[in-house]
Amino acid sequence: MAYGGVIFSNSFSFYQKRIVMSSRMQEKNGGASVPHVLSVAGSDSGAGAGIQADLKACSARGVYCSTVITSVTAQNTVGVQAVHAVPEDFVAQQLKSVLSDMQVDVVKTGMLPSVGVVKVLLQSLTEFSVRALVVDPVMVSTSGDVLAGPSILSTFREELLPMANIVTPNIKEASALLGGIRLETVADMRNAAELLHALGPRNVLVKGGDLPDSLDAVDIFFNGEHFYELRSSRIKTRNTHGTGCTLASCIAAELAKGSPMLTAVRVAKRYVETALEYSKDILIGNGIQGPFDHLLRLKSGSHSFHRKDAFNPSDLFLYAVTDSGMNKKWGRSTVDAVAAAIQGGATIVQLRDKDAGTKDFLETAKSCLAVCRSHGVPLLINDCVDVALASDADGVHVGQSDMPATVARTLLGPEKIIGVSCKTIEQAQQAWIGGADYIGCGGVYSTNTKANNPTIGLDGLKTVCSASKLPVVAIGGINDSNAGTVMEMGVPNLKGVAVVSALFDRENVLAETKKLHALLMEASSSSSKIQ
């Protein structure tokens, strides 16, 4: 076994039987099993620690997490105000519900508030075997409140720890489990890890988050043979509530995916460090210890959730597509060109640079994004989904030979804008099925930017627009002499025009954009009069 031993050695044959049975069941249902952690822990109303941290950590690590709640705490960033233990027979009910139905890979325990609850858990684990048991021996919250009293210690030592693949005490918990020994240095932690290992768990991780006077965050891992001193930088933050629960859940999640124990522990520690660094400045609650952001999404700099609206098709009205060659020719930076186009009335910008390396393209994207955001204009990236992701731009525009819209959608998530270039009804239909937000239809007229691109003309544009389920922006050779004709057709779904040369292969981007904007306003008002 990858974990260095199956936990329930006395029920090994039962364990094997069950795995075979459940894989057969799965074949019958025709589905694929997913890695699954069962968290047996307490609820934290503030959602920084406990069951809530476990759910978030497993989700962040791509593992399914079911939950058995042992206790409900009224808790926030100040401390624990009240604890309401769930009756033992009801904990047993929850265990049975989950374990009799679902194929759990790893059980992770947190707050086990009474000897009775531990006994109920142990009983369930003899009935329903799992691949590994991760024990986080939660006793006192970081705020100093008691979550499991000293009466639990002997049951932990004598019955729970011997079953564990790994036990993950913090300094105070390690000391309590070992009868109150002093734990102040890394050497003390090594000693404690060895003594705890002698109680029966396959592996021990003594966590040093609360080690006094330590610059690094040092944890000691001991597998019975070797000690590993796992160090990471100590993040200066108040947001460390729930680090212990998260670390243990992440270890469980990695084990469920099939990692060996030491790898699981290393990945978990790196994950906690990354999440703390990311969330070091977020402010949730007024107490001394805040929660952190398991999904790395809440920071005010991550704008995905701060866009005012979802995609608005009327943003396609005057769609400016940059061209680095043209801007260079006229001696201006792409950012200056974008700023001028927005000032002139561009309603959406697509950054297009076929020559730049990824590094430069990303830098340009970030600078342009700052300009676009400050004016509430969406910024799309041409072709490069990686640059769109890294810059947190509002979306991408892809061609028929670029990444398919479905794949881009999976990578970018539901909020980002995806546009697809289409010439035919079939391509427009495919873009709709693939989850695109709009299509770019053309080339309507011939153009220097795409010399060998066959044009579809106004008739082709009309055909695609009429059949499209998505809003359309017309593209290809559109300028101030023909934009009016395009918009005055008044075809369904046509929301605007996309232009490259007519804005950027000109000396004065601001003036050209203003002129085109005025012309489009005029054309769309006369087309609505005709209708």
Ligand SMILES: Nc1ncnc2c1ncn2[C@@H]1O[C@H](COP(=O)(O)OP(=O)(O)O)[C@@H](O)[C@H]1O
């Ligand atoms: N400020 C910090 N910076 C980086 N890692 C930390 C920090 N505080 C805790 N950790 C890490 O978080 C994990 C949980 O440790 P700890 O806080 O000691 O446990 P508990 O939450 O059970 O008290 C450990 O890997 C520890 O090294």
Ligand SMILES: Cc1ncc(COP(=O)(O)O)c(N)n1
């Ligand atoms: C329900 C519950 N479970 C565990 C903890 C420990 O977390 P921490 O040590 O970070 O306070 C907690 N505070 N609440």
Ligand SMILES: [Mg+2]
């Ligand atoms: Mg902690």
